[in-house]
Amino acid sequence: MSRLKRIYDWFELRLQLEGPVGEVVLHKVPRDTASWWYVFGSAAFTLLMLQIVTGILLALVYVPSGAQAWNSLNILNHQIPLGWYLRALHGWGSDFMVAVVFIHMAQVFLFGAYKYPRELTWTVGVFLLLATLGMAFTGQVLRFDQDAYWGLGIGVFIMSRVPWIGGGLVHLLLGGPVIAGATLSRFFTLHVFVIPGTLLLLALVHVWMVIKLGINEWPMPGRLVRRSTYIADYNKLAHEDGIPFVPGAFWKDLIFSGAVVAAVAVCAAVFGPYGPGGQPDPSIIQTVPKPDFPFLWIYAVLSYLPPSMETPFILVAPILMIAGLLAVPFVAGEGEKSWHRRPVAILALASVAVAWAVFTNLATFTPWSPHMNAWSGDTLPVRYLEEATPLVRQGAVIFQAKQCRNCHSVGGHGGQRGPALDDVATRMTVDQLRFKVVSGGGNMPAYGKNLSPPEIEALVSFLETLHPKGQSPAIDAAQQAVENAAASPPGSQGGTP
Amino acid sequence: MSQSDSPNPPSAGTEIKPAGEHTSDQDNPAVVSRRWLLLKAGIALNGLVGVALAVPIFRYLLGPVRRDSYYNSWVSLGAADNFPIGETRLVSYRNPFTRSWDGQTDDIACYVRREGSAQFRVFAINCAHLGCPVRWFPQSQLFMCPCHGGVYYADGSRASGPPERGLFTYTYKIVGGELQIDAGQMPTLSNTAKLVQIATPGKDGDSSCRG
Numbered sequence: 001m002s003r004l005k006r007i008y009d010w011f012e013l014r015l016q017l018e019g020p021v022g023e024v025v026l027h028k029v030p031r032d033t034a035s036w037w038y039v040f041g042s043a044a045f046t047l048l049m050l051q052i053v054t055g056i057l058l059a060l061v062y063v064p065s066g067a068q069a070w071n072s073l074n075i076l077n078h079q080i081p082l083g084w085y086l087r088a089l090h091g092w093g094s095d096f097m098v099a100v101v102f103i104h105m106a107q108v109f110l111f112g113a114y115k116y117p118r119e120l121t122w123t124v125g126v127f128l129l130l131a132t133l134g135m136a137f138t139g140q141v142l143r144f145d146q147d148a149y150w151g152l153g154i155g156v157f158i159m160s161r162v163p164w165i166g167g168g169l170v171h172l173l174l175g176g177p178v179i180a181g182a183t184l185s186r187f188f189t190l191h192v193f194v195i196p197g198t199l200l201l202l203a204l205v206h207v208w209m210v211i212k213l214g215i216n217e218w219p220m221p222g223r224l225v226r227r228s229t230y231i232a233d234y235n236k237l238a239h240e241d242g243i244p245f246v247p248g249a250f251w252k253d254l255i256f257s258g259a260v261v262a263a264v265a266v267c268a269a270v271f272g273p274y275g276p277g278g279q280p281d282p283s284i285i286q287t288v289p290k291p292d293f294p295f296l297w298i299y300a301v302l303s304y305l306p307p308s309m310e311t312p313f314i315l316v317a318p319i320l321m322i323a324g325l326l327a328v329p330f331v332a333g334e335g336e337k338s339w340h341r342r343p344v345a346i347l348a349l350a351s352v353a354v355a356w357a358v359f360t361n362l363a364t365f366t367p368w369s370p371h372m373n374a375w376s377g378d379t380l381p382v383r384y385l386e387e388a389t390p391l392v393r394q395g396a397v398i399f400q401a402k403q404c405r406n407c408h409s410v411g412g413h414g415g416q417r418g419p420a421l422d423d424v425a426t427r428m429t430v431d432q433l434r435f436k437v438v439s440g441g442g443n444m445p446a447y448g449k450n451l452s453p454p455e456i457e458a459l460v461s462f463l464e465t466l467h468p469k470g471q472s473p474a475i476d477a478a479q480q481a482v483e484n485a486a487a488s489p490p491g492s493q494g495g496t497p
Numbered sequence: 498m499s500q501s502d503s504p505n506p507p508s509a510g511t512e513i514k515p516a517g518e519h520t521s522d523q524d525n526p527a528v529v530s531r532r533w534l535l536l537k538a539g540i541a542l543n544g545l546v547g548v549a550l551a552v553p554i555f556r557y558l559l560g561p562v563r564r565d566s567y568y569n570s571w572v573s574l575g576a577a578d579n580f581p582i583g584e585t586r587l588v589s590y591r592n593p594f595t596r597s598w599d600g601q602t603d604d605i606a607c608y609v610r611r612e613g614s615a616q617f618r619v620f621a622i623n624c625a626h627l628g629c630p631v632r633w634f635p636q637s638q639l640f641m642c643p644c645h646g647g648v649y650y651a652d653g654s655r656a657s658g659p660p661e662r663g664l665f666t667y668t669y670k671i672v673g674g675e676l677q678i679d680a681g682q683m684p685t686l687s688n689t690a691k692l693v694q695i696a697t698p699g700k701d702g703d704s705s706c707r708g
Binding site: 066067159168170401417442444 | 558559561562563565568569587589592594595596598599600601602603604605606622623626627628629630631632634636637638639641642643644645646648650651656657658659660661681682683685686687688
């Protein structure tokens with residue numbers, strides 16, 4: 001007996017792992033499930049491991065103190081050798097993990113893998129998704145820069161809308177009356193102990209069930225799931241036409257996981273770490289806070305809600321969304337698995353994906369946010385001021401100086417909160433322009449109290465010139481008719497005033 | 498998965514099997530035996546200790562949940578004469594409730610608008626929508642929020658955008674020529690909105706930051 005074998009036997013006698021491990025490794029899976037479509041779950045688990053390792057390494061340096069956290073991140077970025085790379089690995093690993101978890105969920109949904117008897121695997125998976133998002137949010141807080149500070153503020157304002165106990169919840173969330181050191185400490189606890197512990201435990205339960213119940217078979221149109229026959233059918237499929245999990249299916253998992261970690265490593269090296277942004281000093285208000293990528297869609301949704309919908313939506317929608325996800329296997333626990341015969345499922349997934357993509361895309365350029373520096377920074381195209389009268393020029397100055405530009409673009413520059421004004425004169429008559437400026441309406445503030453009558457006159461004169469060459473400004477047909485009637489001899493027909 | 502179910506016993510062939518069957522009536526759960534009774538006593542004891550420990554643990558966890566009066570106190574914003582009548586100024590103060598490791602997070606900004614010799618309005622920096630810092634534009638006499646585009650007039654009332662109400666205001670007093678505000682908490686809908694009607698009846702957009 002070789003020395004190695006003797007050492008192996010010494011450990012095996014004490015650990016007795018050969019039986020259970022052999023069972024896991026060699027358990028039969030249906031031949032078709034050894035597919036490239038079935039690699040996302042293992043990749044998510046690999047990324048979780050990467051996050052744990054890089055997280056522990058970052059904790060060697062990071063200081064979870066309100067006064068020092070931001071400094072310690074800058075020291076990681078600039079002074080600790082390759083500290084920037086570890087931060088980048090952890091940050092990109094986080095983005096990849098969120099993405100892979102969502103892709104995994106979409107694939108499981110598409111393949112009907114949540115149906116009997118894997119309902120609980122899905123339920124645990126929903127909580128794994130929530131835990132992953134929880135890690136992403138608490139991780140953003142640990143960056144403890146301006147985005148983290150004001151992102152917490154948004155969390156506070158959402159919490160504060162809960163009836164009766166909102167105030168108490170805010171104190172609990174913050175660990176005190178304001179966002180401060182105590183807040184960072186508790187988010188550190190959540191990010192480093194509470195959520196990862198839960199995540200790891202749930203992930204092990206999730207994997208345990210995948211092994212015990214077998215990997216979902218490839219969906220075939222017409223092969224229906226029935227509680228009475230499914231387990232027998234699956235065992236037949238796995239044992240008569242199955243292959244051992246290792247190596248037949250596992251090699252694809254290994255290669256994909258390796259590729260994903262390599263992608264994280266390359267992204268981290270090429271793009272580097274994210275932040276930290278400005279220092280967490282709330283008296284510096286020259287900031288445009290924005291959440292991290294996984295939460296951009298929420299940021300967009302919150303900007304489009306009408307005021308009356310804010311509180312009900314913010315409080316009810318998350319509960320409905322989570323309840324909806326949890327309900328999936330209990331509403332559709334049997335029947336067809338193939339996407340060829342599940343049009344509603346396909347439509348639902350496609351709608352969610354399109355909505356998510358649209359909102360996320362919108363949040364990358366935030367058309368609803370005023371451009372805070374547009375009034376002082378953006379230039380006016382010269383062609384708008386050629387042959388302009390002094391009054392029109394005065395109006396152009398007022399247009400800039402009164403921050404109109406923060407919400408309205410001209411010549412492609414400026415805010416997008418309101419409509420672009422390059423051809424506003426073709427849409428509105430002088431009177432309509434004046435009325436809109438003075439009394440506002442819709443999403444526009446009323447400027448009546450903030451502009452003097454001469455200023456309004458100059459501004460409207462400038463706006464009146466904003467129309468494409470060869471296209472005349474809008475006119476009030478009725479007013480013209482009245483003027484014509486006044487000019488023409490009495491008795492002729494004209495408009496009424 | 499118990500060892501006895503294992504299909505491949507270890508090659509060493511010396512597996513130590515734990516006793517798998519009831520060895521006596523005393524291990525039968527249906528029989529009220531001394532050992533079952535003691536097991537139940539053990540569970541009961543642990544349950545009791547657990548409950549006894551849960552009380553202080555929850556009290557500790559709920560530690561930050563305090564009455565507003567615990568956190569709030571009067572903070573000076575400097576001499577009232579520093580604020581010209583008719584203008585809105587950005588000032589910051591040190592939050593009265595601090596920990597030594599808070600760093601700069603306790604430097605809270607607010608806007609002071611002086612409307613008369615003794616009339617002030619002190620606005621919280623936080624947009625009433627989701628708390629982002631609003632910016633004052635004296636030229637157009639508007640507050641604008643960079644996050645979701647909430648806009649407020651000079652008096653703090655809502656002009657446009659997603660907020661449901663005007664800016665939060667602090668209660669203030671003038672003591673010995675000094676402007677003082679009742680501050681200490683991040684103003685939110687839960688600790689200020691409930692006082693809207695009481696503080697200034699019928700006036701939207703004006704309430705106290707004091708809960």
